[in-house]
Amino acid sequence: MSYLMSNYAPLAVTFVKGEGCMLTSTQGEQYLDALSGVGVVGLGHCHPDITAAIQLQAGELLHTSNWYHIQHQETLAKELCMAANMDKAFFGNSGAEANEAAIKMTRLHAYSNNINHPIILTANQSFHGRTMATLSATGNPKVQAGFSPLISEFIHVDFDDVDAIKAHTDNASVVAVMLEPIQGESGVIVPADDYLNQVQKICQANNWLLILDEVQTGIGRTGKLFAHQYNGITPDILTLAKGLGNGVPISACLAKGKAAELLTVGTHGSTFGGNPLVSKTALAVLDVIKKDNILDNVNTISAYLLAGLQALSSDKIVEIRIKGLMIAIELNQDCTELLNAALKKHLLINITGRSIRLLPPLILNQNEADIIIITLDELLGAL
Ligand SMILES: Cc1ncc(COP(=O)(O)O)c(C=O)c1O
Numbered sequence: 201m202s203y204l205m206s207n208y209a210p211l212a213v214t215f216v217k218g219e220g221c222m223l224t225s226t227q228g229e230q231y232l233d234a235l236s237g238v239g240v241v242g243l244g245h246c247h248p249d250i251t252a253a254i255q256l257q258a259g260e261l262l263h264t265s266n267w268y269h270i271q272h273q274e275t276l277a278k279e280l281c282m283a284a285n286m287d288k289a290f291f292g293n294s295g296a297e298a299n300e301a302a303i304k305m306t307r308l309h310a311y312s313n314n315i316n317h318p319i320i321l322t323a324n325q326s327f328h329g330r331t332m333a334t335l336s337a338t339g340n341p342k343v344q345a346g347f348s349p350l351i352s353e354f355i356h357v358d359f360d361d362v363d364a365i366k367a368h369t370d371n372a373s374v375v376a377v378m379l380e381p382i383q384g385e386s387g388v389i390v391p392a393d394d395y396l397n398q399v400q401k402i403c404q405a406n407n408w409l410l411i412l413d414e415v416q417t418g419i420g421r422t423g424k425l426f427a428h429q430y431n432g433i434t435p436d437i438l439t440l441a442k443g444l445g446n447g448v449p450i451s452a453c454l455a456k457g458k459a460a461e462l463l464t465v466g467t468h469g470s471t472f473g474g475n476p477l478v479s480k481t482a483l484a485v486l487d488v489i490k491k492d493n494i495l496d497n498v499n500t501i502s503a504y505l506l507a508g509l510q511a512l513s514s515d516k517i518v519e520i521r522i523k524g525l526m527i528a529i530e531l532n533q534d535c536t537e538l539l540n541a542a543l544k545k546h547l548l549i550n551i552t553g554r555s556i557r558l559l560p561p562l563i564l565n566q567n568e569a570d571i572i573i574i575t576l577d578e579l580l581g582a583l
Pocket residue numbers: 293294295296297299327328329330380384385413414415416417441442
């Protein structure tokens with residue numbers, strides 16, 4: 201009997217060690233991790249520079265609270281703001297918390313504009329987290345089932361549909377639009393190239409805040425440090441988590457211009473947020489991404505993987521969706537059974553409906569990419 205609550209359904213394997221893209225089970229067997237702990241361990245498991253930074257910081261200072269200045273947090277805020285062209289940062293511990301901060305900021309923006317029942321537009325099939333506000337923002341009834349009453353001030357519109365957003369411009373209660381640049385959890389849905397540009401124009405014309413949830417797409421996952429950089433835009437609010445700490449829990453809510461002034465003393469906080477350990481770790485992550493040209497590797501390996509996947513002969517493949525190392529292979533049939541079949545072949549993948557989803561570490565090399573391609577070929581052949 202397990203003393204854990206039943207909200208997860210773990211597969212029948214336990215890992216005890218990791219190195220690069222590989223994990224070792226309690227049985228001493230090696231698995232190729234093509235999921236990175238759901239897009240978290242971008243630099244691979246136990247990257248030596250990250251381990252060294254954690255060890256050093258653990259020996260110096262773990263935690264003091266935000267009642268005192270935290271040097272590494274201030275440095276990290278500066279680095280992230282400079283990289284993202286933002287002005288200020290707030291640090292939390294998870295993606296949901298970063299989004300929660302963003303949602304609270306929109307309330308403050310609304311009240312300062314005398315809007316008493318503010319509404320945020322979010323997208324169908326989006327995923328923004330599991331807190332009450334973020335699951336209400338999430339455009340997926342499965343995530344919301346059983347948790348009514350939801351926070352009602354979200355209107356869900358179709359993703360990648362500019363007109364669906366325009367349709368709300370005469371609603372004076374709308375104050376913000378919150379989107380993932382690429383929808384991750386619903387199966388790597390990549391919008392039209394200029395979708396975010398068009399949405400930003402609408403936001404600017406209506407004094408709406410544009411919130412981009414880059415919890416999954418951020419920190420190099422798509423081949424740029426932030427996915428919205430493909431559009432050459434700067435959102436008002438940008439949320440990050442997952443890859444930021446390479447496995448150490450840290451998230452960030454960055455803001456620009458008037459949005460950066462919304463949080464004032466006492467309006468928000470987090471006991472652990474941005475403590476010395478997690479901040480130092482995130483600084484080490486940003487350093488490795490730069491020093492080791494990780495973005496170049498993402499783009500090279502992404503192209504290599506795409507070529508390999510396109511060459512697969514399976515007539516079950518309907519579409520391959522890929523941006524950097526966010527990958528979905530959509531099939532013409534349900535493929536839930538592939539989860540365990542892949543595990544038997546020592547490959548960790550995710551299945552989203554009819555799609556195989558991969559989020560391999562950003563350091564993936566060609567040999568490892570070949571293993572993924574060959575294993576998928578075998579799996580599809582046996583389906
Ligand atoms: C786009 C996006 N936003 C928010 C979250 C929630 O992050 P967390 O599980 O760290 O709260 C996720 C998690 O998958 C995500 O993909």
